[in-house]
Amino acid sequence: MTQFKLTIPVVLIIFNRPDTTAKVFEVIRQVKPPQLFVIADAPRLDKSGEVERCIAARKIIDRVDWQCEVLTNYSEINLGCRERVYSGLNWVFSLVESAIILEDDCVPHLTFFRFCQELLERYRDNNQVMAISGDNFQFGNNTTEHSYYFSRYPHCWGWATWRRAWKNYDNQMQLWSKLRGSKWLENILQNSRAVKYWSQIFQNNYQGFNSWAYAWLFAGWVLDKLTIIPQINLVSNIGFSPTATHAKDVNSKFANMSVEEMIFPLTHPPSIIRNIPADDFTEKTMFSGSLQIPNVHCKVCGSISHKFDNAKVLNKYNVDYFQCSNCGFVQTENPHWLGEAYRSAIASSDVGLVSRNQIFSLITENLILNFFNADGKFLDYGCGYGLFVRMMRDLGLDFYGYDKYCQNIFYQGWEGDIDREDKYEIITAFEVFEHFINPLAEIEKILQKTRNILFSTQLLPPNNPRPNDWWYYALEEGQHISIFTKKALSVIAQKFKLNLCSDGESLHLLTEKNLSNSEFKSIFRVPRYQPQKRKETLTLLDYKKVIEKKQKNQQQLDLKILIDGVFFQINNTGIARVWKSLLEVWSKDSFGENILVLDRAKTAPKIPGIKYRTVPVYNEAKIDADRQMLQKICDEENADIFISTYYTTPILTPSIFMGYDMIPEILAKNLDKTSWQEKHRS
Ligand SMILES: [Zn+2]
Known part of the structure; x- marks a missing residue:
């Protein structure tokens, strides 16, 4: 950077956001352009506070402290974004041959300026090229060995162009009225969905939609021109906000993208050929394919989840796995295969069913006898065949079962229900949480019936194994769609104002009680209760109940x-x-x-x-x-x-x-x- 001297004028388009304006200005200040053109729109008088904010934004220009000719073009009345950019850039290009253009919310990397300057020089007289963009929206896809590629999409969050190109801009889009009935778009896009999409965009803009950028893109397509797109992203749009003119979705994939340093000397593509795969990707992810790459939000804490891996589920579906950037929770894409996965509710690979219940029954008894009201009612949520319910009743604890997917084999007569009025001292949920489609909603539902959930689910090990490298993802069965971390469980505990106890691996307790983790862990090892504290088995009583019911039914059936x-x-x-x-x-x-x-x-x-x-x-x-x-x-x-x-x-x-x-x-x-x-x- 040290030898680089910026000789190209910089245009800054400002309006009512002093905070973002200041950030963009600070970057411009570091590259010290010899000329700074400032275009500003006037405040809308019906927006409270806008006058002050516009004044504050303009005031930032006073901070120019290097040798620089500052030229301002401040509108007296509010023109709106389309008219303001149009008339402002007309003004700029009436005075200079080329310029680098930034809006008040587009923060460039320092190397963006040199990138623009070198390419403005290189393609100054090449009419095929209409602009140089600082934006790369490929998200790591479609990389080539050169510093940039050519695209039909003139992304303009930080860009540069020449007077010769800008003169093609037609703010009225007059040609559209002639082209819209022709095969023009079909010839360009060769994709009916894209044709439909862009026809609508151009028609809206033709009728006055407030966007200069679409009219600029239209001008490029009419004349078959290309824009230079850097191989890496050089500009970050920090202006996404509910109050912004267009970029309203603060969670958009395109908001606050990171920027990288452009390496010099640039390596130039040998010829000016459009990068078709990259453009197809852009069309698909930014425009007609889907308006944008949808963000995946963590189902536990709501933070952005990034794609983590792709794996084959049920030996046939390629499924994306996403991991939360905050709590580490792993979720699959929308699990459309569950119907198939639950054709048999109990996965045939669950060979640990019996031994697990044996262990859990003793641990649960230990927990209840030491810390909870042993005379209360208990529910085993997602109880499967109900083996655990039966075992707990045999241990004298008044357990009921609930499982909306699985056949009731062992707990007929002791059906609990999560929708009824009953409250439970504890609800147990063994190997259930990893099946949740919407963990928070399902946990909340359980919590309406209790304030204590004892549950098992394997926590993601610290080495963060990928689906193909860890048995617990159980890809062949396709039922494990939510994988928790300790942090994710802590978020849940906090959300529902409960304490979390965990063995750090697979057994956990969400509880209203003030139970220390070491107390919790103690229940695994030795029975802490006195043998005489053990409850009397319910087996005999249950037997009588079943027989009575049977007799009653038989009488009635007559x-x-x-x-x-x-x-x-x-x-x-x-x-x-x-x-x-x-x-x-x-x-x-x-x-x-x-x-x-x-x-x-x-x-x-x-x-x-x-x-x-x-x-x-x-x-x-x-x-x-x-x-x-x-x-x-x-x-x-x-x-x-x-x-x-x-x-x-x-x-x-x-x-x-x-x-x-x-x-x-x-x-x-x-x-x-x-x-x-x-x-x-x-
Ligand atoms: Zn999360």
């Missing part, structure tokens, strides 16, 4: 009850609501199994768990036919009892009379009316 849902057809008033809620209650207990609802022409509300049979519509004028029909169905269904939601009856099958409604006898209603007669009969 009855078959038909309910005529006729009222749902007649009227949707209070009686219908009472019956609907009765059915809802019965649908949840074993009584529901004894019921068959006769659905009058599909008018009955469908309650899951209740059986229905469609029957003909009820007709007041054909009561006898209706009674015969009901009897026929009672016979076919072997009904023991008939109940009507209103006053219908079969001929022989015993009916239960349920009376509601007003009493017509007292109210002196016309008792000859069919409905009252029906009531009387039933």
Whole structure:
């Protein structure tokens, strides 16, 4: 840098951001341009504080302390970005042949200036080249051995051009009205999606969208010109902010990109040929392909996660793995393969199932007897077949199981539920967290039922192994999609205001209790409880409960009850609501199994768990036919009892009379009316 002397004028376009302006100015100050052109727009009077901020931004120019001709072009009225840049650069190029242009939020590397100056000189008379950019948006892709490449995309966060090129800029984009109906864009882009995208952009801009940059790009495409793009990124845009004109997404991949040093002497490409792969990448990642490379955010702490590796899952899907830059948590891309991965809920490779439960049951018992209320209720979340639940009940602890994916083999009768009202002293979750698609949401849900979670999941080892190098990623099974670090667990503990205890490897406790890590670790080694503290086994009690239930079920199963849902057809008033809620209650207990609802022409509300049979519509004028029909169905269904939601009856099958409604006898209603007669009969 020491021999380099900047001879090219620098243009600084400023507006209302003194903070970013100051940063850009400090870099310009270091390269001491002989001329500094300053273009400023006027404040918008309806934006509070903008006058002051514009004044503060202009004031920064007073800091010029090297030999420099400062020329200013400050607008008296607000022109907007497109008009302001257009008229400002017209002014600049009316005075000089070439210039380096920076906006108030584009912070260049020092070597950016020499890069521009040398290439402005080299391609001064080459009409194929329209500009020199300081931006590289390839993110390490499409590298070549030269210092720069040629592109159709004139990125302009820090750039340079010549008067000869700028004169092609047409702020009105007049040619678009002629070109838009032609095959012009198709010939350039050869990609229908891109054609659609750019047609829309050009049309918007033609109609006045406030961007000079698209009009500049349009000018280049019309004349088939190329822009020089550095092999590395030389300019960082620090202006992404919700209040910015265009760059609003502060989490954009393009915000605050790092810059690198350009190495000199430059190595020049031998010919001016467009870099097609690089341009395709740009089109795909910045423009029509997707508006930008989407940022991946850590599902635990929200920081940016970087691509960490790609690995083959279920022996067929190439899956990206991302690692959090802050907490180290590893997550996969959107796990679209889970349906397939869970075809068998318990991975066949889980040969440690039994021994793990054996160990966990003793550790959990030890923990509970020493530090928790052993008389409380407990839930094993994601309990699989329920082996652990059974083992804990055998140890005298009132455990329940919950697993929405897996067959209940060992805990029938002790189904817990995360959606019911119950609270639990502790919820255990062994080998569950690594399956979470949205860890925070799922943990939060568990925490609504307890303030203590004992869980196992293998922490990412310190050497940060990649998916192919660590068994716990279990690529063949495809179910482990969230890999935690100690820091990630700490973030979770903090978020939910809990203490975290961990063995540092695989077993962890999130708890409201003030339990020290060494106390926690002590439960692994020796039983700390007195043998007499051990609870009495629940095996015998559970056996009795199961047998009682079985007997009760068998008694109930002997009855078959038909309910005529006729009222749902007649009227949707209070009686219908009472019956609907009765059915809802019965649908949840074993009584529901004894019921068959006769659905009058599909008018009955469908309650899951209740059986229905469609029957003909009820007709007041054909009561006898209706009674015969009901009897026929009672016979076919072997009904023991008939109940009507209103006053219908079969001929022989015993009916239960349920009376509601007003009493017509007292109210002196016309008792000859069919409905009252029906009531009387039933
Ligand atoms: Zn994180």
